[in-house]
Amino acid sequence: MRLRQIEVFYAIMTAGSLRRAAELLHVSQPAASKVLRYAEQSLGFALFERAGGRLVPTREARIMLPHVNAIFEKLSDLKRLTDNLRYARDGHSISIGCVPSLGLSLVPRVVQRYRADHPGMELTIDAMHGPEIVSRIMNHDLDLGIVFGDYTCDGLTALHIANIPLMMIDAEEGEGPVSVAEINPERYIGLSENDPTARMLDMVMEEARIPIKAHVRVRTHFMAAELVRLGGGCAIVDAVTALHHPGLPRPRPLSPPLSVTCTVLFRADHALSQISQSILTLLRSELDVDLLSLKK
Template sequence: MRLRQIEVFYAIMTTGSLRRAAELLHVSQPAASKVLRYAEQSLGFALFERAGGRLVPTREARIMLPHVNAIFEKLSDLKRLTDNLRYARDGHSISIGCVPSLGLSLVPRVVQRYRKDHPGMELTIDAMHGTEIVSRIMNHDLDLGIVFGDYTSDGLTALHLADIPLMLIDSKKGEGPVSVTDIDPERYIGLSENDPTARMLDMLLEEAGIPAKTHVRVRTHFMAAELVRLGGGCAIVDAVTALHHPGLSRPRPLFPPLSVTCTVLFRADHALSHISQDILALLRSELDVDLLALKE
């Protein structure tokens, strides 16, 4: 099948009628009907049966549909890629992916500072998990990724931004450093095993004789903080989340101190644009503000 034939087939499957498919493709109904007829002739079987003025997909058409969906997903990826390449060439755009915890405070502050000085620039920000960030960078869908932990991969460059302290947040107020051995396992809200801090914390808890299996596990530091705010227990989260999540009591440092690495990722075969370099400088500046606030 030619691409135009696939487009007509997909449009009919999506809209349910030849008329609406023609309108969607901005062609006349006879033209769409002609393309469909040629497609069926080249395939050697019917794609639709005519019943009461309607087009009913045949068994073969339904079998083909998932494969056609995949083709259009790839076409969407290609369009997004060409858009990114065009904007990147013009030097007026950057796309950033960040883990949700950093997307709720740190990254918005950086974006606001950058836009104040560069009002004509276009920024696209997405919050997602680290593995998806890596995948989208390698697919040319993101310029920068901001993650917790160390994501080493061929074709990927990782720049260390800062070591972010981990802190205990608890609905029952307390002050001063706290040891992991003092954490009540019945009230502890754990993080998903895929989180880089979770693996480290689970090992420490097991070494302290505290069962790593918790009653509640969540995928983001933000969700853990929100459960604590609602009185659901206690959790260990990164300091950026602990400082900026509304409604929490002052976070408590851990003893001995624990931290998680904050890293910026980008493709190894791409030099950092001037926009990316400016964003990195602002990220470091805002992280310094947060780390200084912990000492006050």
């Protein structure tokens, strides 16, 4: 089948009729019918049965549909890629993906500072989890990714930005440093096992033979903090979340200290643009502000 024949077939399957398919493709109905007829002739079997003025997909058409869907998904990927490449050449836009915790305070501050000096710049910011950020960078959907933890992947550069301390938040406890051994297991709100922070904490507790098993696990530091705010227990979260989530008690440092790496990801085959370098400078600056406030 030629691409145009595939387009007509897909449009009919999607729209449900030849008339609506022709409208989607911005062609006349006779022209669409002619392409469909040629497609069936080249295949040697019918794609639709004519019943009462309607086109009913044949068994063969239904078998073909998932494969045709995959073709159009690839075409969509290609269009998105070419758009990204075109806008990247223009030099006036940047797409950033960040983990949700950093997207609630740190990254918006960075973006606001950058836009204040570059009002004509186009920025796209998405909050998502680390594996999706990696996937979208490799697919040219993102220029930069800001994540917790270390990610190793062929074709990906990981740039260490800072070590962000982990903090205990608990409305019912006192002040000063706290050991993980002091955590009440009945009140502990853990992070998803896929989170790099959760993996580190679980390892620390296992090595220290601390029998803590979270009864509640959540996917983001923000959600853990919100549960603490509502009186749902205690949690260990990154310092940025602990500092900026409204309504939380004063966070307590861990003893011994633990931290999570803040890492910026980008494609290894791309040199960082001037825009990206400026964003990184501001990111480090804003992180310094947060980390300094912890010492006060």
